[in-house]
Amino acid sequence: MKKKYVHWLKVSVVVFGWSLTPVIGDYLIDKDHQLSAYQLSFFRYLIAAVALYVILRFQTNIKNTDIISSLRNKWKAYILISIPSALMPVLLFLAVRTTTGSSASFLLNSNIILIPIIAFIIIREKIRKSYIVALSISLIGLFFVIFDENLLNLGNLSLGAITGNLLAFGSGFCWALYTVFLKKFFSEDNPLLVTFLSLLMGSIYLVFFAFLVPPTEMSINWLGIILIIVLAVISTTLAYSYWLDILSYLTTTQTGIIQALVPLFSVIWSVSFLGDRVSYFFGIGAVLIVTSIVIVERRKSVEEKKSD
Numbered sequence: 001m002k003k004k005y006v007h008w009l010k011v012s013v014v015v016f017g018w019s020l021t022p023v024i025g026d027y028l029i030d031k032d033h034q035l036s037a038y039q040l041s042f043f044r045y046l047i048a049a050v051a052l053y054v055i056l057r058f059q060t061n062i063k064n065t066d067i068i069s070s071l072r073n074k075w076k077a078y079i080l081i082s083i084p085s086a087l088m089p090v091l092l093f094l095a096v097r098t099t100t101g102s103s104a105s106f107l108l109n110s111n112i113i114l115i116p117i118i119a120f121i122i123i124r125e126k127i128r129k130s131y132i133v134a135l136s137i138s139l140i141g142l143f144f145v146i147f148d149e150n151l152l153n154l155g156n157l158s159l160g161a162i163t164g165n166l167l168a169f170g171s172g173f174c175w176a177l178y179t180v181f182l183k184k185f186f187s188e189d190n191p192l193l194v195t196f197l198s199l200l201m202g203s204i205y206l207v208f209f210a211f212l213v214p215p216t217e218m219s220i221n222w223l224g225i226i227l228i229i230v231l232a233v234i235s236t237t238l239a240y241s242y243w244l245d246i247l248s249y250l251t252t253t254q255t256g257i258i259q260a261l262v263p264l265f266s267v268i269w270s271v272s273f274l275g276d277r278v279s280y281f282f283g284i285g286a287v288l289i290v291t292s293i294v295i296v297e298r299r300k301s302v303e304e305k306k307s308d
Contacts, residue, residue, distance in 0.1 A: 010242035011258060017239035019105065019265035022168075024227050024235070025093040026101040026274060034224040037093035038213070040231075042206040044089060047232035048240075049199040055241060056192055070193055077185035078197055084174040084181070086202035090209075091171035099164030100276040105266030106286055107168035109259055113138040113292055114176035123184050134295040141288025191244045199236070260290045 028034045035043075056062040071078060095104045113134060119125040178198075186194045220228075246258075263286065270276040 017235035048236035082201035095167035104168040138292035
């Protein structure tokens with residue numbers, strides 16, 4: 001019984017943490033103008049890397065020599081995965097300046113649909129017919145979410161919102177690329193260790209843009225500091241750690257449902273706390289994207305049962 005409660009606690013942290021990410025970014029960057037997208041990405045990754053280092057050293061008994069050895073042996077691969085890792089939050093937080101946290105979350109989580117395509121290109125994984133069906137459905141859904149209310153007013157197209165949505169989609173692409181690179185180069189490595197090094201290297205890249213490229217001013221208050229810590233510790237360190245843990249015993253259908261819940265909760269937070277509106281076109285697109293996620297994950301579940 002205790003294990004069941006622990007399991008649901010981990011799932012709740014993952015959904016809660018990831019669904020908050022675009023909403024916190026929307027508030028700090030667009031609504032309250034406390035930080036730039038680069039600064040928020042930098043603080044998120046640096047604090048998360050420090051917290052993850054503590055977990056590695058004191059809960060998994062990873063030594064400093066193990067960390068150095070992993071980096072020395074696969075430094076080229078670490079550079080390769082840390083680039084999309086660093087770009088992912090930057091594109092997401094740049095997106096929320098001109099689009100809503102709800103739209104950004106749905107477009108970010110479209111990575112589940114992109115992973116089979118990128119995996120086919122990079123590691124030659126076979127694409128099933130069900131993936132093609134799911135991709136077709138998701139493309140229609142993405143079209144509705146990206147263009148949203150502009151579909152009713154194509155004569156006065158708002159390029160700002162569309163650009164923001166495309167940036168959020170680019171963030172999802174970076175997440176998918178990062179996932180495939182992990183599978184290609186680090187399938188036998190400790191996932192927490194790899195995540196730590198990719199976050200640390202990402203923060204090193206981001207420090208230049210955060211403080212040496214305008215705008216460099218920050219007007220952060222105590223609420224902003226608390227939200228950054230929540231974003232770094234709960235939405236990044238704990239959420240990623242718990243996600244890697246529950247992946248070891250959940251079915252792919254269950255993991256797909258969890259990821260589908262993330263953007264749905266982002267909508268709830270955005271509407272409740274930021275006053276965002278949800279249009280009919282967005283609703284249709286959201287349903288189609290969630291449907292495509294379920295199709296992909298159900299197919300994976302069938303393939304797993306056949307291989308057992």
